Structures are given as C-alpha cells and as structure tokens.
Amino acid sequence: MKKIIGKKEIRRRDFIKLGSMASLSLPLYWSSQKQSLRTNGEKPVPVTPEWRNKHEGMVYRQLGRTGFMVSELVFGSERITPDNVRPIEVAIERGINYFDTAPQYGKGAAETSLGKVLNIPSKREKVFLATKISPYPSLRNRLYREIYDVLPSSKQESIQKRALEMRKDCGIEKPGYFMVYWPGQRRQLDPVFLSDAMMEEFGNKVESSPEFKKLIISSVEESLKRVGTDYFDIVHCPHAAATPAEIANPGIIDAFTELKKQGKVRFL
8 A cells, every 4th residue: 555645655654653643742742732731830859761562663752641651552341352362462563562451351351361461570660561450430420310310300300401502612512623532432422421510510429539539440450450450550440431520530649559558550
C-alpha cells in the first residue's frame, strides 16, 4: 500500500508512523499546557526520564509529568485472549513499552493474557502497565439512581429536564463531537447526565460514600492478581469517564494515595 501526499510517495510503514505522531502529539501537547496552568506560572518540577525496552526504530516521548518515556505506538489489550498472546510478544520485540488493559476487557481475560507473557520480573520491568477502574461508573450511577427512584414524579421530571439541559449545554450532541468507540457507547450518557443533574442537591450523600474507595482498592488488587504483578505504573479512574463530574470524587484520591503508599500503583 502506498499513499501520495503532495508530490512525495510515502510507503505504508511511513504513513502509519506519520499518523501515529499526529494522533499522539495533540494530547501530549495539551497535557503540557495543563501542567503550565496548574503551576501558576512556576516552572514545572523536572523529572528524571525513565526508559524501558528501548529499541532502535521506535520513537519515544515523555508521558505527561510521569517521566515515563513511552513508545509512540502503544498496545491496547482489549482483543487479546490467553489463547493468543503472540501479539504481546511481538509488540515487546518491536520496542513497544506501554500496555493498556482493564478488568472490563474480556471480563479479565486481557489482564490474564498480559500475565502469561510478563510472568517473570525481568519481563515485567520491560514495560509500563496501565489498568482502569471499570466498575466505578456503574457504582456512581447506581447510588444516584437509588435516590432518584424514590423521589416524587414531579421531582424526577425536573431532574430529567436538568439532565437534558446539561447534555445540550456541554456540546456533546453537536455533529462530529462524539466518536462512537464501542457498540452502545451512547447509552452510557443517559445515566451519567442523570447523576450529574442530581449532584448539586444529592452529591453530599453519594460522593462521600465509602463504597468508592473500597471499590477502587478491590478493583486494583483483583487486577494485580490477574496480571500477576506487584504494581501498576498507571491507574485510570474511572474507566471511560463521560463527564468531568465523574472524576471529582474525593474517594479517588484517597484510594490512590493508600494504594501508592502500599507500592501497588505509581501514577493516577
């Protein structure tokens, strides 16, 4: 396969490389801009670059404020099964050093698959591992829904109206704004905006629930067992947040801090 850009002929391998550079440069640039905003004009604290599985021919760049020098191409494990782990091995052989997984992928099969390959410390230390807190959104929505279900119908209608207004105001319904990544993805929006619409009035009852911290810690510990590792380099919480309100829960920081002290996670 060949692509023609301007008057230059670009082969498939180079075309993929250019595309991956473009896709990765924007979020990393935005991360650096947010970093500058957070420091109120002060210079960011320098971090020592951390290298793993460096290969000639692979491009690496620093991931946010972590210091991790991650490969420009990263490995998403959603489709991997314990019966077919060869793609993981090939990725490592080619210099990929960032592997993304989640308990939701294959109902734990993706994490188990990574564990089959990274089964000794020397292999584990070649890569950066990231997992997610997949059950978090369901917990948040359930807690709000339990309150919603016992409210008078007039109050429910008011909340539904507020949820619809928030959904329109954020711009998510504009053409081209929303990319459907998996079947049924749009269905996650209804319960999320219902929860957000209730947050101002009922958030003190829900967001302070100790269930969040308990869930996050248990999710990480179960993922550690499936992968067979002592720690994750990065934890995403929650998995696939749809709105900023979902990441505002104080239980996220509390749980992460405790897990970090135990050496089970490094960055959030």
